[in-house]
């Protein structure tokens with residue numbers, strides 16, 4: 001098993017096809033007497049080299065291990081795009097928005113004012129925590145240009 005190829009040119013139609021599948025995938029030409037023989041030949045081929053462990057006999061070439069992980073925050077910084085940090089603060093903001101929404105229901109005035117105050121405080125607390133505290137901590141360089149009112 002010195003031939004490292006996973007594909008062959010079909011002797012009948014001349015198109016590339018998987019070498020260890022018994023039938024040509026283009027014209028159905030019988031490349032191997034039986035599927036079992038093709039499979040056994042593939043196993044022998046695979047065992048000859050540990051790099052072939054990931055290959056399937058339906059592949060036309062050896063699968064390559066590709067590192068697809070991307071550091072999006074590093075990439076964004078490179079491109080000058082501002083990403084908000086991953087954070088739990090948006091949940092706080094949503095709770096505040098919930099109370100503000102309840103305050104919009106035409107209850108008697110007093111509960112509405114109470115709800116609006118509670119909601120407003122929670123909402124502002126969330127915004128301050130997320131935008132001013134956490135964001136500035138994660139992106140210290142951003143705050144120098146965008147405004148000094150952050151550093152009270």
Ligand SMILES: [Zn+2]
Nearest residue numbers: 010013024027
């Ligand atoms: Zn063929």
